[in-house]
Amino acid sequence: MPISGTPKNNSSLDSDVGANSVAKARIVFLGTGTSEGVPRVSCLTSPDSNCPVCPDALKPGSPNRRRNTSLLIQREFDDGRKSNIVIDAGKFFYESAIQLFPKFDVRTIDALVITHAHADAVGGFDDLRDWTNNAQESLPIYLREVDLQVVEQLFYYLVDRSKQTGGGGVAKLNFETIDSSPFRADGLELTPLPVEHGKNWECFGYRFGDVSYISDASHISEETAELIRGSEILVVDALRPARTHGTHFTVEQAIDQALRLGAERTLLVDATHDIDHVPVNTELAKLKDSEGLDIQYAYDGLDIEVEL
């Protein structure tokens, strides 16, 4: 049974970082798109396509360019050390990293936390070799036993290192299995938020401090809603408008969840090419007046200061 709420600045929980306290913290959206990413190649190659979003996504700096949904949690301590925790490393992880890691001074990945073992959350594991070959000794990865079993099938040589064939070097990953109890990654307490991601299939979101992050959900139980309540920031998936989907919320459903969960600010992720960033956010901004709801789509590279 997970404990509810995460105490903020609780010094007794900070034992592994010693007396060093957090001077500054931020979250950075490494990706905000659905599994296939945006643009969709078939929109770019079809002579009949009238999709306005995919061609726009190719323009430099377009907020419609979306890689797989993923988040960086960066804390900077009093002594200047930075801690970088990444949630999910999917198919486009490498591309997110080359765009955003130099910009946000991310040299090491101090922990990787996984929501579930779909390709858009674990498909980038092979690329982690660059970090353990060149930037750090090893890399702890927190995931459920059920997800580790899938990772073992996808990347057998990363889980059982005796199966390596030599040459090139593979990532040195330390897999730490978790259940729904709160755990600590590089000194940061995370509370798992079990959610339904399709019928009868569970996936984890995470709460850390006053941020609740849910990248893949189609239903949130009342038990998990209790763990989220009181969050300042809620991140939640909103695939596309109207047409319902088995494994993700639609925009309308995400708005309902935002109203239900009552965070001060809600940011939407996991968007398909049906979402044209600027016009959709202009529409969503009207909910501030009508419902008192601060809800917007995030974009790749968006960074927000948080207290951790």
Ligand SMILES: [Zn+2]
């Ligand atoms: Zn398109």
Ligand SMILES: [Zn+2]
């Ligand atoms: Zn998924």
